Amino acid sequence: MLIDETLVKRVAVSEGVDKKVVSQGLTEGTIVIPYNRRRPRQIEPVGIGKGLRTKVNANIGTSPSIADIENEKTKLYAAVDAGADTVMDLSTGGDINKVRGMIIAESTVPIGTVPIYQAACDSPKLKKSFVELTVDEIFASIRKHLADGVDFLTVHTGLTRAGVERLRNRKRLAGIVSRGGAMMVEWMMHNKAENPLAEYFDRLLDLTGEFGACLSLGDGLRPGALADASDRPQIQELLIIGEQVDRARDRGVQAMVEGPGHMPLDQIEMNVKLQKEICHGAPFYVLGPLVTDVAPGYDHIVSAIGGALAGMYGTDFLCYVTPSEHLGLPDADDVRVGTIVSRIAAHAADIAKYPERARKWDEEMSRLRERFKWDEMINASLDPKEARKRFDRYPKQAEDVCTMCGEFCAIKHSKEALGG
Ligand code: SF4
Numbered sequence: 001m002l003i004d005e006t007l008v009k010r011v012a013v014s015e016g017v018d019k020k021v022v023s024q025g026l027t028e029g030t031i032v033i034p035y036n037r038r039r040p041r042q043i044e045p046v047g048i049g050k051g052l053r054t055k056v057n058a059n060i061g062t063s064p065s066i067a068d069i070e071n072e073k074t075k076l077y078a079a080v081d082a083g084a085d086t087v088m089d090l091s092t093g094g095d096i097n098k099v100r101g102m103i104i105a106e107s108t109v110p111i112g113t114v115p116i117y118q119a120a121c122d123s124p125k126l127k128k129s130f131v132e133l134t135v136d137e138i139f140a141s142i143r144k145h146l147a148d149g150v151d152f153l154t155v156h157t158g159l160t161r162a163g164v165e166r167l168r169n170r171k172r173l174a175g176i177v178s179r180g181g182a183m184m185v186e187w188m189m190h191n192k193a194e195n196p197l198a199e200y201f202d203r204l205l206d207l208t209g210e211f212g213a214c215l216s217l218g219d220g221l222r223p224g225a226l227a228d229a230s231d232r233p234q235i236q237e238l239l240i241i242g243e244q245v246d247r248a249r250d251r252g253v254q255a256m257v258e259g260p261g262h263m264p265l266d267q268i269e270m271n272v273k274l275q276k277e278i279c280h281g282a283p284f285y286v287l288g289p290l291v292t293d294v295a296p297g298y299d300h301i302v303s304a305i306g307g308a309l310a311g312m313y314g315t316d317f318l319c320y321v322t323p324s325e326h327l328g329l330p331d332a333d334d335v336r337v338g339t340i341v342s343r344i345a346a347h348a349a350d351i352a353k354y355p356e357r358a359r360k361w362d363e364e365m366s367r368l369r370e371r372f373k374w375d376e377m378i379n380a381s382l383d384p385k386e387a388r389k390r391f392d393r394y395p396k397q398a399e400d401v402c403t404m405c406g407e408f409c410a411i412k413h414s415k416e417a418l419g420g
Helices: 005-015 019-028 069-081 096-106 115-126 135-148 161-169 179-191 201-211 232-250 265-278 299-312 332-353 355-370 374-379 384-391 410-418
Strands: 055-060 086-089 111-113 152-155 214-217 254-259 284-287 317-319
Touching: 005 019, 055 069, 055 332, 069 086, 069 096, 069 332, 086 096, 096 111, 096 115, 096 135, 111 115, 115 135, 115 152, 115 179, 135 152, 135 201, 161 179, 161 232, 201 214, 201 232, 214 232, 232 254, 232 265, 254 265, 265 284, 265 299, 284 299, 299 317, 299 332, 317 332, 332 355, 355 374, 374 384
Parallel strands: 055 086, 055 317, 086 111, 111 152, 152 214, 214 254, 254 284, 284 317
Antiparallel strands: none
């Protein structure tokens, strides 16, 4: 693999690790730096993988029902402002080329997309339905996104006809919940042919390698209900993705692996370890995992519980979930809240994974808290705006204590009693 030393150095500095950690991870395929050589705007590169901070992605994008470019711009700013490490544009409505162009031009973080959505949105212009598209037309959408400067691409390469057969034999509660996965199944069934992204995987590698971008091998059969977690179709797809990771490495193309989905807490460790084993340590990127199916409106919290655990066991990259999950298209406030909650999960995971590096922030906060340094404490918090809003809700009655316990402040009394 051609390693860009400048990117390696910048990632090492931002992570506080030795350059060798980053270059060795890139060589072995346990770290990726999604950075398209054609991207029109310079950004701070982001490393994802072994030995690095757990990263957070925020999904934005239009839908066929709500497609407003200004809305998407506000969502992009909300995600970046809240600390998202990357943003994915999942647009499927309105002028998706214009939305993607705006996002790539405005974003200060790496951008990912799902090019198969482009193929589906462009098919009416060719007077075809998605399933009537040729392999070349599908690959044209991938090239288009790479040429635009997209840094990482979700491609559902592991969902093959064998996986579909497994799915037929295993009556799932929630079936297929991945949009890209469902599209690939429809295409395979209509054409009675293999998934073109799997059949022509080398072509996909050559194309991605040309731009120095990164593949995110999508889990089209990720479980969409706890009842479907860790079933044979899911594992079948993972086995194929594991082989594709090897092929990507052989050709010097960066690849990470996407994972569940809905997953009971007690299956998370096994799933992360299985992915790491089958995919030879490739960076793992999970959506959630959502640890219960019953809390729409709070699925950002449901996914953070799963994300913290998944991160602790070795997951490298968390895709956020917003309070609107399962209910509707997120707005800018959902994006902000989803990003913050996912960052909490990622940081909690890092405290367990890399205590020496990650706990410094917590120790600093505790020191400020113990000294009643309110302004500094608020500024050092993960979401200073939210902390400030709550601190200022009631008028202050004393410089030291807050309005929670007032004159009964335990910290103040114990310091006085113990002479601290
Ligand atoms: S008043 Fe209560 S909540 Fe506020 S700083 Fe003191 S102990 Fe903590």
